[in-house]
Each structure stands twice: as C-alpha cells, then as structure tokens.
Amino acid sequence: METADLAQLLTPEGMALLDRTPGVSDGGEIVRVVSRLRGEGHDPGLVAAVLTQAKLRQKARAKFGDFAARMLFTGAGLEQATRLQVAAQHAGRFAAAGLARVADLGCGIGGDAMAMAALDLDVTAVDRDEVTAAVATHNLALWPNARVELGDATAFDLSRVDGVWMDPARRTAGHANTTRLADPDDWSPSLDTVFAAATTTPTGVKLGPGIDRDLIPDTLEAQWVSVDREVVELVLWSGPLARAGVRRAATVIGAHGIAELTGAADAEDVEVGPVGAYLYEPDGAVIRARLIGDLARSVDGRMLSEGIAYVTSDRAVSTPFAQGFRVLDTMPLDVKQLAARLAAEDVGTVEIKKRGVDVDPAQFRKRLRLRGRRSVTLVLTRLEGRHTALLCERLTDAVG
Numbered sequence: 321m322e323t324a325d326l327a328q329l330l331t332p333e334g335m336a337l338l339d340r341t342p343g344v345s346d347g348g349e350i351v352r353v354v355s356r357l358r359g360e361g362h363d364p365g366l367v368a369a370v371l372t373q374a375k376l377r378q379k380a381r382a383k384f385g386d387f388a389a390r391m392l393f394t395g396a397g398l399e400q401a402t403r404l405q406v407a408a409q410h411a412g413r414f415a416a417a418g419l420a421r422v423a424d425l426g427c428g429i430g431g432d433a434m435a436m437a438a439l440d441l442d443v444t445a446v447d448r449d450e451v452t453a454a455v456a457t458h459n460l461a462l463w464p465n466a467r468v469e470l471g472d473a474t475a476f477d478l479s480r481v482d483g484v485w486m487d488p489a490r491r492t493a494g495h496a497n498t499t500r501l502a503d504p505d506d507w508s509p510s511l512d513t514v515f516a517a518a519t520t521t522p523t524g525v526k527l528g529p530g531i532d533r534d535l536i537p538d539t540l541e542a543q544w545v546s547v548d549r550e551v552v553e554l555v556l557w558s559g560p561l562a563r564a565g566v567r568r569a570a571t572v573i574g575a576h577g578i579a580e581l582t583g584a585a586d587a588e589d590v591e592v593g594p595v596g597a598y599l600y601e602p603d604g605a606v607i608r609a610r611l612i613g614d615l616a617r618s619v620d621g622r623m624l625s626e627g628i629a630y631v632t633s634d635r636a637v638s639t640p641f642a643q644g645f646r647v648l649d650t651m652p653l654d655v656k657q658l659a660a661r662l663a664a665e666d667v668g669t670v671e672i673k674k675r676g677v678d679v680d681p682a683q684f685r686k687r688l689r690l691r692g693r694r695s696v697t698l699v700l701t702r703l704e705g706r707h708t709a710l711l712c713e714r715l716t717d718a719v720g
Contacts (some may be wrong), residue, residue: 325369326451329392330458334366341374384431392455397429402487402526405573406545406552407435410485410524415439417560419483419522425473426487426508430456432526436485437463444481448472448508474509483522483561486514504535511535522559529554529608543569544605549643551604570605572640579640581606587613593622593632595650599699599712600631600642601673615641625702628676636715644715645697653677653700653707659688661711666692671714674700677707 328334341353353374357367376398380388383403393401402410410432414422420442424433427445429452436443443466447453453470460466478484488507504511514525515537529544529551536542541562543555557563563582570581590613600619602612607629616622619642621633636644651657662670668690672681677700684700699710 323451325365325372326392326454328363328366329369329373330454333362334370337362337366338370338373341370387434391429392458393429394452394455397452397455400487401429401431402435403547403552404431404435406547407432408438409545409571409573409578410526410555411435411439411441413524413557413561414441414483414485417483417522419481419560421481422483422485423476423478423481424485424487425476426489427456427468428452428487430459430468432485432487433460433466433468434463437466440465443467444469446471446473446476474513478517478521481521483524483559484517485524485526486517487526488514518556518558522561523557524561525556527554527556529604538567541566541569542609543571544608545571545573546603546605547573549574549603551608554608568609568611570603570609570611570641572603572605574640576640581609581611581614581641583609583611583614586610587615589613590616590622590631592624592626595624595647595703595710596621596632596634597647598633598636598715599624599645599647599710600633600637600639601645601699602629602631602642603640606641615639625676625704628701630675630699630701638715645699645710645712646715647710647712648696649711650703651709651711653679653709655684655687658698658709662688662690662696663692665694665696667694667696668692669695671695671697672700673697676702 354367354371358364373392376393377388380393380398383401384391385404387404414436422436422441422443424443424445427433427447430445433443433445437460445456445460445466445468447456448471450470453468457468460468488509517523531554541557544551545553565584566582567585568583572579587610600621602615606612606615612629616631619631619633619637619639620635621631624630624632670685670688670690672685674681679700697712697714699712701708
C-alpha cells in the first residue's frame with residue numbers, strides 16, 4: 321500500500337466503504353465485489369485499496385481475532401505482526417515489572433503497542449516508514465495513552481521511557497513481497513544496537529526463533545514461544561523484565577492455555593535407553609530452549625537416540641510440553657514390510673513424523689498404498705544406528 325492509497329482509504333468515504341465490504345477470498349467473489357463497487361461509482365484506486373484491506377482483515381483474524389475488523393494492515397506488516405495473545409504476554413511483563421512508560425521501537429502496524437496500551441501503559445510507538453506509522457496510528461486510535469511517532473528507532477531518546485520493546489526489521493523495506501535479511505548487522509536497528517540498549521534500559525527484544533544461539537548474551541533471559549505447536553518467536557529480556565534465575569524458557573500456548581518450562585541454563589541431557597511403551601515428541605519451543613532433559617525427567621523418560629529429539633518412557637503422562645504416543649510396534653524402515661503390516665491392520669490414514677532420516681513423508685505415504693479404515697502414526701527415526709519405524713497411536717486422554 322502506497323501513501324496515495326492510504327490517503328484515499330482514510331477518507332470518510334473510504335472507511336465507510338471498507339466497513340461495509342466483507343472479507344473476500346476466492347476469485348469469483350473478488351470479481352463480484354469489484355464489479356459492485358465500481359458500479360456504485362467509486363474511484364478504481366479506492367476500490368483496489370478497499371479490496372486489499374478487506375482481504376488483509378480476513379487473513380488477520382487468525383492473529384487478531386475480532387480486533388481485525390477495525391484495524392488496517394500492510395501485507396508485510398501483517399506477516400511480521402505479533403499474535404495478539406502473544407503480545408498480551410509481552411505487555412504483561414512490562415506491567416508486572418512496574419514499567420509504566422514504554423517505547424515500542426519499530427512498532428510496525430502496532431500489535432504489541434495495542435496490547436501494552438490495553439494494560440494502561442503509556443506507550444510511544446515509533447516507526448520510520450510513513451505508511452506503516454499511519455496504519456499504526458489508526459490501530460491505536462482507541463487508546464489515549466498511546467501515540468505514534470515517525471522516526472528512526474536508533475535516534476529515540478531512551479531517557480523518555482522506563483522500558484523498551486524492540487522488534488528489529490529483519491526483512492527488506494517495503495509493504496509487500498519483502499525478503500529476509502540474514503546478517504544481523506543489516507537489521508534495523510542492528511542487533512548490536514539492540515544489545516547496547518538492553519545494557520542501559522529494561523528491554524524486550526523479539527527475534528526469529530531460529531537465530532544463532534551463539535549471538536544470545538548470557539546476561540539475558542531467552543524465551544522461545546510456541547502457539548499451537550508452531551514456534552513463533554524468541555524474546556530476549558533484560559533488567560527487571562528478566563526473571564531471577566531464568567536464562568532459558570519455553571512458553572507453550574495452546575488449547576490447554578499457557579504453560580512454561582524454565583531453567584537457569586540449557587538442561588542436562590538424559591541417557592539414551594530402550595524403546596518404552598510411550599513416545600514423546602517435545603514441543604518446538606522446548607527443543608529450541610534446550611530443555612529436553614528437564615522434559616524427559618518429568619515423564620521418567622530417556623532419549624530414544626543420541627542427538628534426536630524423541631523421548632521414550634514406560635509411563636503415560638499428560639504434558640503440554642510434548643505430544644504423546646503409545647508405541648504399538650517397532651519395525652525396520654522398509655516400505656514393503658510396512659505396507660503389508662498396515663494393510664493387515666486395516667490402516668488407511670497415516671500421520672508421518674520423522675527425525676534423523678531423509679524421507680519425504682508425502683512420497684513415502686503414497687508408496688504405502690493405504691486403503692483401510694483405521695488411523696495410526698508412523699514415527700520414522702534412527703534407533704541404535706538403524707533406520708526404524710515406530711507404529712504408534714496418539715494419546716488423547718489426560719493421564720497422570
């Protein structure tokens with residue numbers, strides 16, 4: 321979205337038109353909406369801007385729920401925005417630490433600033449892009465304790481606030497079709513700038529979950545966050561925003577609510593042992609935080625194989641930090657043998673999981689020629705150095 325498009329959209333006519341334009345998805349529906357709006361005499365440029373926003377609002381419901389119906393977005397801004405339920409966790413840290421005045425430097429479309437403002441924090445949101453800052457201004461309009469400034473995050477006077485939230489731009493500039501920047505020196509602000517601020521001001525920093533762990537200072541709390549089994553971010557916390565004695569945290573958000581596994585350092589590993597009656601696949605946040613050893617001890621487990629993130633145990637335990645499976649059988653990773661066994665067991669649907677083997681699950685599933693009525697899970701991995709298939713079924717009941 322360019323400045324001229326946004327200017328048209330922010331007129332009374334534009335906003336009224338957007339509010340009565342439903343979300344659209346398929347091509348036929350888009351054609352019908354465009355035809356109707358142009359038939360009403362609206363400017364083609366305005367129609368295009370409204371249609372783009374209607375599509376973005378519909379897509380944004382996954383991150384912002386009902387709030388999306390009144391927000392504005394850019395394509396890149398929505399892609400990079402924090403989910404509202406995760407942003408609420410960020411805001412809660414600042415509130416719990418008693419940091420009343422917060423700067424959101426590199427605020428994007430304003431998702432984190434919205435969550436902070438909703439907790440009555442005084443928020444100054446800063447972005448250097450004119451369109452993005454205007455979108456954030458619209459999204460924060462409901463909160464008098466929030467304001468947006470157009471400017472460079474690196475030039476912001478940190479003495480104005482009690483704490484800082486930073487989400488460095490890790491993609492090329494633009495509002496759509498951006499590309500990822502691999503070098504932290506190219507981020508805006510750069511990682512060195514971010515860490516320098518963290519030494520003088522209580523700071524929270526949102527980063528990609530796959531960042532090189534060697535770049536993480538030992539003085540900061542590192543928190544990996546997953547939502548519905550997808551690892552969505554790494555957050556680094558400094559000063560009073562960091563919890564005493566915590567340097568590694570895995571925060572797992574899902575239907576169960578919010579659960580957290582923490583440690584003073586990477587967890588000590590457990591030993592490798594024989595396949596038990598149950599198998600556990602750790603949540604990605606637990607794996608990233610290197611707290612698999614603590615998870616394994618909580619289920620009286622052992623590692624299935626060296627360097628592979630599967631835990632096995634003789635106990636069935638309900639845990640938010642892993643997906644649990646009952647092990648039905650252990651077999652060689654041989655397509656013909658597996659196909660015959662699954663046919664004999666009347667299996668027609670297979671969930672395939674893999675670690676430590678080079679297998680394309682989609683192609684492997686086709687080769688099994690499934691036709692039955694039952695469903696099972698196949699875990700393809702290494703066991704005692706051999707490629708192995710574990711025939712499993714998911715644990716669905718809460719078990720203590």
